[in-house]
Every structure is written in C-alpha cells, then in structure tokens.
Amino acid sequence: MMKRLNNINSVYVVAVILVIALYLMYTHFNNNSAFFYGFAQNKEMEINYNRDVLVEKVFVTPGQKVKKGDLLLIVQDASIPAKIKELKLKKEAISVDSHRETETIRNKIKELKFEKEKKLSEIDRQINELENKIEVNKSLYEGLKSLSFDSGQYVRRSRLQLDYLTAMRKRINDNYTQEIRFQDKLLEATGKPSNIKTEIIDAEIEHYEKEKENLKIYAPMDGLIGNVLCKKGEYVSAFKSFMDFYQTNPTLVKGYVHESLLLRVKAGNKLWVSSSMHPSHRVLGVVTGLGSRIVEIPERLRKIPEVKSYGREVLVKIPFENKFLQKEKVMLMTVDE
Numbered sequence: 001m002m003k004r005l006n007n008i009n010s011v012y013v014v015a016v017i018l019v020i021a022l023y024l025m026y027t028h029f030n031n032n033s034a035f036f037y038g039f040a041q042n043k044e045m046e047i048n049y050n051r052d053v054l055v056e057k058v059f060v061t062p063g064q065k066v067k068k069g070d071l072l073l074i075v076q077d078a079s080i081p082a083k084i085k086e087l088k089l090k091k092e093a094i095s096v097d098s099h100r101e102t103e104t105i106r107n108k109i110k111e112l113k114f115e116k117e118k119k120l121s122e123i124d125r126q127i128n129e130l131e132n133k134i135e136v137n138k139s140l141y142e143g144l145k146s147l148s149f150d151s152g153q154y155v156r157r158s159r160l161q162l163d164y165l166t167a168m169r170k171r172i173n174d175n176y177t178q179e180i181r182f183q184d185k186l187l188e189a190t191g192k193p194s195n196i197k198t199e200i201i202d203a204e205i206e207h208y209e210k211e212k213e214n215l216k217i218y219a220p221m222d223g224l225i226g227n228v229l230c231k232k233g234e235y236v237s238a239f240k241s242f243m244d245f246y247q248t249n250p251t252l253v254k255g256y257v258h259e260s261l262l263l264r265v266k267a268g269n270k271l272w273v274s275s276s277m278h279p280s281h282r283v284l285g286v287v288t289g290l291g292s293r294i295v296e297i298p299e300r301l302r303k304i305p306e307v308k309s310y311g312r313e314v315l316v317k318i319p320f321e322n323k324f325l326q327k328e329k330v331m332l333m334t335v336d337e
Contacts, residue, residue, distance in 0.1 A: 034264035034334040037276065037301040038255025038316065040324035042224065042246035047217060048239050051077050055234045055242070062228055065248070066219040073217050073230070073242060080215075084208050091201045105187045109180055116176035123169040127162065134158045223247050224326070250324045253285060253316040255332045256297040262312055265290070270335045273318055281323040284335070289315035300329065 053075035060072050137158070226244030230236050253273055257265045265271075267287050274282035291313030299305050316332065324330060 034257060034261045034332075036255055036257045036261065036311070036314075036332055037303070038253045038273075038314070038330055038332050039301070040250035040273075040318075040322075040326065040328045040330055041252045041254055042248070042250045042326045043252065044226070045220070045245050046241040047072060047220075047243050047245050048241050049075060049215075049217070049236070051079075051238050053077050053215070053236055055230045055232055055236060057232055058228060058230065058242075060225045060228065060243070062225055064225045066223060066225060068219055068221045070219045071216060072219055072225075075215050075217065075236070075242075077211070077215060080208050080211055084205055087201050087205050087208075091198050091205075094197050094201070102187060105183055109183045109187070112176055112180050112183065116173070116180070119172050119176075120169060123165055123172065127165045127169070130158060130162050130165065134162070217242065220245070221247065246326060247320075249320050249322055250326060250328070251318060251320055253318055253330055253332065255314045255316065255330075256295070256301050256311040257314050257332075258297070258303075258309060258311045259294055264334055265312075265314055271316055272333045272335060273316060273324075274331050274333075275324060276329045276331050278323075279331075283318050283322045285316040285318040285332075287314060288317045 054077075056074040056076050058073045060066060060070075066072070224246045226246055228243045229240075230242045236242060265287060267290060269287045271285050271287060272282060273285045274280075294310050294312060297309045297311050302309050314332070318324075
C-alpha cells in the first residue's frame with residue numbers, strides 16, 4: 001500500500017515539475033520573443049475556362065505532381081465546330097454567288113457579241129446590195145444617153161442612202177464595242193469583292209481553329225493537383241473550377257498570435273518559421289498581413305489545445321525553397337533585433 005502511495009506521489013511530483021517547466025518556458029517566450037503557431041499553405045489556384053464546355057478527357061488525379069506545361073485535360077466548346085461549319089458554308093455560298101454572277105456576265109457578253117454580229121451582218125448585206133444596185137444602174141444609165149433622164153440625181157440619192165447605212169454600221173459597232181468593254185471590266189472586277197469576303201472568312205476560321213487548340217488545358221507551373229471537380233462527359237459552366245491546383249512548396253504561413261502579444265507582431269516584421277515536428281527545418285519569413293479583428297484560435301494552433309484562446313490572424317510570406325508540407329503545423333517566433 002505504501003509502495004502504491006509512493007508511486008502516486010512520484011507522478012504528482014513529475015506533473016508539478018512539468019507544469020513549472022512549461023510555465024517558465026511560456027514566461028521566457030513572452031518576455032523575450034513572441035511565440036505562436038500557424039500552418040504552411042501552398043499557393044492555391046483554380047483551373048477553369050471562360051466558356052461553357054464539355055469535358056472530353058481528364059489526364060490527372062488528386063495528389064498528382066505535375067510539371068509546367070503538362071496536359072491536365074481536354075475540353076470541347078460545342079459552339080466552335082458549329083461556327084466553323086457556318087463560316088465554311090458562308091464561304092461556299094459566296095463562291096457560288098460569285099460564280100453565278102461571273103457566268104451571268106459572260107453570257108451577257110456572248111449575247112452582245114452575237115447581237116453585234118447579227119446587226120452588222122444585216123447592215124453589211126444592205127450595204128452590199130445597195131452598192132451592187134448602184135453599179136448596175138450606173139451602167140444602165142450610161143447606155144441610155146439618148147433619153148432625157150437625170151442619172152446623177154439617182155446616184156446621189158443612192159450614195160446618201162449608202163452613207164446613212166455606213167454611219168449606222170459604225171454607230172452600232174461602237175455602241176456594242178463599248179458595252180462589251182464595260183462588261184469585260186465588270187467581269188474582271190466581279191471576283192475581287194468575293195475574294196475580300198472569303199479572306200475575311202478564312203481569318204475567322206483560323207481564329208476559331210486556334211481557339212480549338214486552346215481547349216487543351218495545361219499546368220501553369222510545377223505543382224500538385226488538389227480536388228478534381230469534373231469528369232469525362234460532364235458539362236462545366238464558364239469559370240467553374242475543373243480542379244484545384246497548388247504550388248509544389250508552401251509559400252505562405254497563416255498563424256494566430258495571442259491577443260496578449262498583439263503589439264509584438266507588426267507588418268514587415270521578420271519571423272523565424274520552423275516545423276513543429278522537425279525544428280531543424282527553419283526559414284526566415286516576413287509578416288505581410290494582419291487580421292482586422294480578434295478571432296478564436298483554432299484548437300490545433302493553441303498552446304494548450306483544451307483551453308480556448310483568442311488572437312489575431314497573421315500572414316507570413318516564406319521562401320519557396322523550404323521543406324514544409326501543405327497544412328503542416330509550424331512554430332513562429334519573432335526575431336530579436
């Protein structure tokens with residue numbers, strides 16, 4: 001019985017010694033350095049797209065390490081193939097219209113040439129007939145000198161008629177030649193507007209083809225895949241996250257400084273940041289932000305987890321080169337100047 005009492009007394013003694021040691025340590029930190037806990041955070045971003053898309057294939061899984069430029073997933077924008085098809089049909093329609101217009105002008109030129117030849121042939125026939133008639137009558141009149149007949153007057157009338165037909169022939173020829181020349185110029189210019197239109201359409205098609213290439217989503221930097229929030233065959237709204245993405249190493253620490261130490265930590269202060277489990281893993285950080293209100297410190301970050309305590313949120317930037325893990329508990333301590 002005495003032995004049991006001695007054992008109990010020994011336990012109490014050890015407990016008292018530990019409490020005293022903790023108190024002295026706590027007092028030491030309070031008197032010399034501000035000391036509090038936080039946890040390391042990797043820089044987090046969301047991988048998303050600026051349009052509604054259909055997920056075609058996902059190449060990564062949660063927790064997977066990736067390198068910058070690794071293919072994460074392929075998505076489809078259903079509107080792009082439809083737009084490309086519409087533009088190609090529009091281009092084809094322009095080509096058909098241009099061909100139809102060209103054929104119309106060519107047919108018009110053929111008709112003008114045919115009419116020109118027909119009318120000139122008819123006038124040429126009349127001119128030939130008149131010339132032959134003049135020659136025949138001239139020879140007849142020369143053999144009838146004994147008759148009182150003014151052959152010169154007849155010849156003059158015939159010559160006037162011949163001059164009229166010749167002038168008409170020239171006018172018809174000039175009119176048709178001018179109209180045919182105009183149609184030739186119109187034919188030459190017909191393809192130019194359609195060429196401009198098709199060039200514009202080709203540029204639009206090229207733009208959308210590049211947009212299709214952009215639907216391959218790549219890793220923006222070396223990092224870790226967090227939650228994958230989509231799957232093959234799923235429609236995802238514009239700007240909705242496909243997955244969470246983290247930098248490989250933590251670059252930020254979020255801590256909570258006890259309200260009794262508020263004046264010991266200010267923006268711009270340097271803090272030692274060390275692993276709570278591996279104190280040798282230590283880097284020098286800089287306070288970049290402070291919370292605007294007093295909040296309850298999370299249980300995991302309290303010096304005595306069972307006792308509620310309150311403090312101010314502190315954000316500390318740390319170098320990228322460090323050995324901390326995502327969400328690892330770390331200890332923060334002010335640097336003595």
